Amino acid sequence: MKTWGRMLGLMIVCGALAGYASAEGYNYNGGRREWKQRHSINARQERQQDRIARGIANGSLSPREASRLExxxxxxxxxxxxxxxxxxxxxxxxxxxxxxxRFSRQIYRERRDRH
Known part of the structure; x- marks a missing residue:
């Protein structure tokens, strides 16, 4: 009986730790689980900037379009x-x-139009 109690206690502690570890990088916001906002906003800005740079490099963005997006x-x-x-x-x-x-869709459209 004592062994079962210890095993049950150990399982509860392990389950609680696993739940805490999986939720650590998330922020509860308005019914949605979202990754830490500051990181996701900044990371998304960087990805969008990279998309603009790739559009300039491969010619899918004209200088005027690139300037407007920048x-x-x-x-x-x-x-x-x-x-x-x-x-x-x-x-x-x-x-x-x-x-x-909206900005992401704008980048998408600008990179795919035919100047």
Whole structure:
């Protein structure tokens, strides 16, 4: 009986530790589990910047299109910095994500149009 109690206790502790470890990198926000927001916003900005650079390198973006996209990316960075000064609310985070979604679609369209 004593052995069963110890085994059960050990299983409960291991289960709790596994749950904690799997949730450590996540932030609960509005019913969704999301990766830490600061990292995901910045990482996404970097990926979008890389997409613009690849478009310039392979010629799928004209200099004018690239310039416009770069200005939009810089504007987004300034807005994000301004919002972070007071701390991001879930609503502001969602707004930034929506803006990034629109910008991502814009990059997609610009890289695939025929100048």
């Amino acid at each position: 200005r939009e990316q810089a504007r987004f960075g300034r807005e994000e910095a301004r919002l972070r000064q007071g701390g991001l609310s879930p609503r502001e985070r969602d707004r930034l994500e929506d803006q990034q979604d």
